[in-house]
Amino acid sequence: MLKPLILVTPSRSIKLMVKLVIKKKIRNFNKVIKVDGDKSLSIRSLLLGSQSFGKSVIYNLPKSGDILSTINGLKKLGVNIILKNNTCLIYGTGLNGFNYKKGISINAGNSGTFARLLLGLLIKSPYEIKILGDKSLSKRDFLRIISPLEKFGAKFKPNRKSKLPLKILGSEFLKPINYLENRGSAQCKSAVILAALNTPGKTIIKAKKSRNHTELFLKYLNLPIKIIAKKNYDLIKVNGEKQIKPFKYVIPGDISSSAFFIILTLLSKKSKLKIEKVNINPSRTGFVKIINKMGANVKFINKKTLYGEPIADIFVESQSSFKPINCPVKLNSNAIDEFLVIFLLASKASGVSVFKQLEELNKKESPRLKLASKILKKMGVKVKLGIGSIRIYGNPNLNIKKKIIINKYSKDHRIFMTSVVAALSLGGEWIIDDMESHTSSFPSFINILRKLGYEL
Numbered sequence: 001m002l003k004p005l006i007l008v009t010p011s012r013s014i015k016l017m018v019k020l021v022i023k024k025k026i027r028n029f030n031k032v033i034k035v036d037g038d039k040s041l042s043i044r045s046l047l048l049g050s051q052s053f054g055k056s057v058i059y060n061l062p063k064s065g066d067i068l069s070t071i072n073g074l075k076k077l078g079v080n081i082i083l084k085n086n087t088c089l090i091y092g093t094g095l096n097g098f099n100y101k102k103g104i105s106i107n108a109g110n111s112g113t114f115a116r117l118l119l120g121l122l123i124k125s126p127y128e129i130k131i132l133g134d135k136s137l138s139k140r141d142f143l144r145i146i147s148p149l150e151k152f153g154a155k156f157k158p159n160r161k162s163k164l165p166l167k168i169l170g171s172e173f174l175k176p177i178n179y180l181e182n183r184g185s186a187q188c189k190s191a192v193i194l195a196a197l198n199t200p201g202k203t204i205i206k207a208k209k210s211r212n213h214t215e216l217f218l219k220y221l222n223l224p225i226k227i228i229a230k231k232n233y234d235l236i237k238v239n240g241e242k243q244i245k246p247f248k249y250v251i252p253g254d255i256s257s258s259a260f261f262i263i264l265t266l267l268s269k270k271s272k273l274k275i276e277k278v279n280i281n282p283s284r285t286g287f288v289k290i291i292n293k294m295g296a297n298v299k300f301i302n303k304k305t306l307y308g309e310p311i312a313d314i315f316v317e318s319q320s321s322f323k324p325i326n327c328p329v330k331l332n333s334n335a336i337d338e339f340l341v342i343f344l345l346a347s348k349a350s351g352v353s354v355f356k357q358l359e360e361l362n363k364k365e366s367p368r369l370k371l372a373s374k375i376l377k378k379m380g381v382k383v384k385l386g387i388g389s390i391r392i393y394g395n396p397n398l399n400i401k402k403k404i405i406i407n408k409y410s411k412d413h414r415i416f417m418t419s420v421v422a423a424l425s426l427g428g429e430w431i432i433d434d435m436e437s438h439t440s441s442f443p444s445f446i447n448i449l450r451k452l453g454y455e456l
């Protein structure tokens, strides 16, 4: 049942703020679905399309908030982009070819990926460009991007400020750098790779393992990138200033979006689900490895490689019992966006699950580790929260009967969708604020729930 609430903001513009009220579990389903295109690949394809010279075509681009922020930002930088349905024509202006007026500002909205990766492409910008974001993005750390980009020669204002809004001024005299990325952050690694494309000479990156879409995309575009995979890190070498040819790209489904429906299926009764054409890059499938260790049986079928990335259909069935896990920290970075739903599964496991070294989770769109602990407690699950760690005391008979209100969560899309999955699979009466937050990454989320038979 939807409860719409019209809110008049001080600027007199009207915003529709909708609370979602869920009082019933979802009934059993057996369906085939497709989720929206992958957020990471969509942003990378737009940014690289903007750097190519000529018309690139991107298919299956989702019209999510983060992608629209990326398109609007690139348009402000003088890139002509036409988006019709989910096909995007992007008329790239070449490396360092942005063409914009003095004094512009770019609003990255909720998208950390867009804001951070874009900064990598602006290191040669002749005029100051201001980057800002919404309330949640303005609380996130940018020092992690500023430090390496300053080494290339870019300048940031105000000096020593680590949060948005910030201004970047590029340099004509860029130098390639040696960079150590030790957080396991693909955004940091990618910002440096994109900066390296715009810099003469060879940039060398030693990076803790994290999603490697930027590297694979550069390979697909035949750009001079070398990746030497070591056990715990990758050595990446990029030679800059090689012009990029326009390209075609089809965005596969997003495994992070699929994760909500995988967990919904596992925790519901007598249900089956096939999710078609999803990206299954191993640097993104830590989630499936973790839940399969917990006893799930998620399968990848019809595997193929498209545009340099592996894709498959995902098949999952309901299950009645799950094992607890002492989650290997080496999987953290490969499952970083899925921990909220992994915690839901842990709350139904037959024992105590432990997750460690997850400090980065508190640096996302909201402090997710802290909020997950709060929500699990509201659900009646025993939890011990440490600094960067969480112990979840699973209860295989968990069946929520009470009223749960989810508000004040920085409008974090993944908190919203996790709460919906919990409500539909574990019961109780849930009132979840700011329904529109899911559109920043997964606009089809509600329609897919309807397809599965939930009446909304």
Ligand code: S3P
Binding pocket: 039, 040, 041, 113, 184, 185, 186, 187, 188, 190, 211, 336, 337, 360
């Ligand atoms: C992303 C990297 C991750 C992830 C984010 C998307 C990317 O962030 O959480 O949703 O596309 O590079 P970090 O690099 O901060 O870990």
